[in-house]
Amino acid sequence: MDKKEVTIYDIARQLGLSPSTISKGLKGHPTISQKTQRKIAATAESMGYRFNTFAANLRKNRTNTIGLIVPRLNSLFVSQVIAGIEKATNDAGYNLIISQSLEHMEKEVRNVKTMLSNRVDGLLVSLAEDTANFDHFNIFKEKSIPLLFFDRVPFGHDFPSVSINNEVAGYQVARHLIEQGAKKLVHITGNQLRNVYADRCAGFQRAIEEAGLPFTEEQLIISELSEAAGIAAASTIIDLKADGVFVSNDVCAASLMNEVQRRGFKVPGDILFAGFNNDMISRNVFPPLTTVDYPGFEMGELAAKSMLSHLNNQSDINLTENIIIKSSLVVRQSSMRG
Amino acid sequence: MDKKEVTIYDIARQLGLSPSTISKGLKGHPTISQKTQRKIAATAESMGYRFNTFAANLRKNRTNTIGLIVPRLNSLFVSQVIAGIEKATNDAGYNLIISQSLEHMEKEVRNVKTMLSNRVDGLLVSLAEDTANFDHFNIFKEKSIPLLFFDRVPFGHDFPSVSINNEVAGYQVARHLIEQGAKKLVHITGNQLRNVYADRCAGFQRAIEEAGLPFTEEQLIISELSEAAGIAAASTIIDLKADGVFVSNDVCAASLMNEVQRRGFKVPGDILFAGFNNDMISRNVFPPLTTVDYPGFEMGELAAKSMLSHLNNQSDINLTENIIIKSSLVVRQSSMRG
DNA sequence: TTGAAAGCGTTACCAT
């Protein structure tokens, strides 16, 4: 059954033309007459011809493919970023190949290898939670393959990146909670290796200091920021007698807030809450959760466009460009006194 | 800067061996002595050799890659499926390339084309909402490339598939609402082209008939099942004086339930609610939402394993196999009277 | 245990 694949040689033979003419004709090359182009297209179709990307890539040494590595696919934020990236890359005629590190450096390293063997023209990365060194990215500089980080970007490296100002965002949240009367603030955050968590945390601490409120280490809880972690954190929050809680993502914030209410505390009456991401759940939990809106789509689009412009201009992406996008505080009932 | 890529020829020259020896050595082929293998690995490493997948694929006419097309990436369900697929494919040494149709047939067709030019060894698909014909999948039969659908599977075609029994699940939900005292049931569903919606809908109707309750068309609302669609449906639900609402996904169910409560109705007091998917939001909305748990991870793993077994045994995947996985009703407060 | 050489399907240059 499995008949052999049709090649441009077969089409050439069929039409009494040469392979190179077929190749050009298929691409709409202007030196091939309209008439032959149509003939070529028609017989290619009827013979069931499929373009062989490998052969072309091998020959051209260029794949028209951009790689994307994200920590996880299952967040609204990530899927918005991907939508933005897809829009930009599709418009430019690039393919996208996506993989997830599942928050582990080990998998991230494997993903990078796969991307390299697939000879992506460029790579977009948002780091795994526990990625502790960046050796697996060195090759990109050596081979001058454009590499750009977004959202979860490495500290202390001069790779180009697109992100929000997490320090400022964290500061704004904490400051808002303080303005609403919170005295004993707690921040639930993730792995401090990642800028998104460390920076928000720094902003949080700056707001507390600035307000002259006391601060001790116990007010910082490092967690997985999962639904389960939120529930698990409830006891600690209650024991600490916290009256303002800033959680570094909405999923964890929502489950924690629910658990605290289940145990008889009032929100926002007894404890103020704020999350991060403006995930769908922040609008649908009760009370609606104050959060930070995070322009995922724009971030993806910008990251991809930046990559594409480097790819097209051959300009050196390592003349580092760090793009910062605006985020905004969304105040809802969970953090409003009076 | 951009020095030329290192090839096995370069390694061969460096070591005074032949390219074929390098090729075999790199793969751990048993006819190459351990000593040479180590030497080869070491110099490959030190010369910065990168394996060229294209050349290999071109030669082998096989890619060790499985394609995956999903409607959207941003649902918990989909990401669980992907995790299951990744586990199975990784274990078997296959690569995965993922794309989303964004619920549109047009994009799905393009995605299929891309997968074909990337010469995937097999393709896993969950259909877009509006895919109305399946011509773009015919080529898989012609070329005997394994194609397997999961979750959103085509009606009236003999492609192999993995899914749950949506009719039974829909029946169970409706039946439960009826047992809890609902008399005027409404079902909010999606495009009836898709089995997941049409079958649940059929089950819903069967339960109503069986209970001898009246049924008219207005009790069926076709919507996008989005957060916004949920809010938009509130007025209709209220006007119809529905006392039991079954929504075909949790996102839409949650936003609708919230909107109805915002307008002063009690849940479950005045109206019973049930969703579908056991999404995170179903547990975190108030009141907790009755739903159907849907084994995404298992579905993905099974789909991938089935695909892999076809790829390895060369067995004809079209000797159709339709796998049905169990789903289960999760009863929560939103549908419990008394 | 290693090597020689053909071939995978395309592209791009140069020639006609």
Next chain:
DNA sequence: ATGGTAACGCTTTCAA
């Protein structure tokens, strides 16, 4: 406007 042909980097017989 079309054709000839080498080259891309790897795998795989078959031979040594």
